[in-house]
Amino acid sequence: MKNYVRDKRMAFGMTQDELSEKLDVSRQTIISLEKGKYNPSINLAFKLSRLFTCTIEDLFIYEEEEKDV
Amino acid sequence: MKNYVRDKRMAFGMTQDELSEKLDVSRQTIISLEKGKYNPSINLAFKLSRLFTCTIEDLFIYEEEEKDV
DNA sequence: ACAAAATGTAAAGCTAGCTTGACAATGAAG
DNA sequence: CTTCATTGTCAAGCTAGCTTTACATTTTGT
Numbered sequence: 191m192k193n194y195v196r197d198k199r200m201a202f203g204m205t206q207d208e209l210s211e212k213l214d215v216s217r218q219t220i221i222s223l224e225k226g227k228y229n230p231s232i233n234l235a236f237k238l239s240r241l242f243t244c245t246i247e248d249l250f251i252y253e254e255e256e257k258d259v
Numbered sequence: 260m261k262n263y264v265r266d267k268r269m270a271f272g273m274t275q276d277e278l279s280e281k282l283d284v285s286r287q288t289i290i291s292l293e294k295g296k297y298n299p300s301i302n303l304a305f306k307l308s309r310l311f312t313c314t315i316e317d318l319f320i321y322e323e324e325e326k327d328v
Numbered sequence: 329a330c331a332a333a334a335t336g337t338a339a340a341g342c343t344a345g346c347t348t349g350a351c352a353a354t355g356a357a358g
Numbered sequence: 359c360t361t362c363a364t365t366g367t368c369a370a371g372c373t374a375g376c377t378t379t380a381c382a383t384t385t386t387g388t
Contacts, residue, residue, distance in 0.1 A: 191302070205364065216347055221366065228345060231374080232301045233260070236321035246315045252305035274334060285377055290336065297375060300344080 192251040196224040198242045213237045261320040265293040267311045282306045 199209050199220075206224070210217040215234060223230055230238065230250075239246045268278050268289075275293070279286040284303060292299055299307065299319075308315045 206366095207364075217365090218348080219346055222346085225366085229301050231345060232298050232304050232315075232319065233321070234345085235301050235304075235315075236319075240321075246301075246304075250301065250305075252302070252309075275336095276334075286335090287337095287378080288376055291376085294336085300375060303375085 191226075191229045192253065193223065193226070193230075194249055195220070195238060198238075198244070198249065199224075202242065209241075212241060260295075260298045261322065262292065262295070262299075263318055264289070264307060267307075267313070267318065268293075271311065278310075281310060 199206070204212075206217050206220045210220045213220075213234065214237075219234070222228060223234075232246075235246045235250060239249050242249065268275070273281075275286050275289045279289045282289075282303065283306075288303070291297060292303075301315075304315045304319060308318050311318065
């Protein structure tokens with residue numbers, strides 16, 4: 191799962207701290223998200239897409255996830 | 260978070276069991292999802308939207324989540 | 329009515345998403 | 359060079375999403 195959170199955030203001229211406050215999550219969450227440490231919950235994905243006025247599909251690229259079987 | 264999983268599934272004439280197999284999740288997950296017991300992960304949301312050939316926004320209605328503060 | 333299919337419920341357990349806190353590294357500006 | 363803002367790392371802990379198993383209820387077909 192790839193995402194454009196960092197790009198969008200910078201396009202909006204926001205710091206990680208500002209973004210985390212607007213979304214009501216911790217700064218750690220933003221850092222980890224941008225670094226691709228894990229995927230956002232669908233709630234966070236919705237919050238981000240609303241803030242950035244785009245769709246979830248625009249912000250997150252689902253790549254036919256490699257199964258770990 | 261409201262969702263139209265049940266509607267979509269029936270529109271596609273599938274059983275919960277069939278759907279769970281196609282998505283590679285347990286039947287319990289489908290039941291709980293349809294019953295609104297919890298929100299899907301963004302991965303599951305993507306899988307569902309792909310299968311039903313629609314967007315996540317079409318399938319899930321995010322309702323400015325009531326904060327539990 | 330009966331059997332089989334589909335849906336639902338309950339409970340215990342694992343892991344990913346998120347939190348908090350403390351501290352390190354990098355960057356920009358005087 | 360120092361200071362302050364910004365970004366990053368580490369670690370421990372909580373909870374929501376998902377799993378498995380086993381059994382109960384409802385629906386459907388003959």
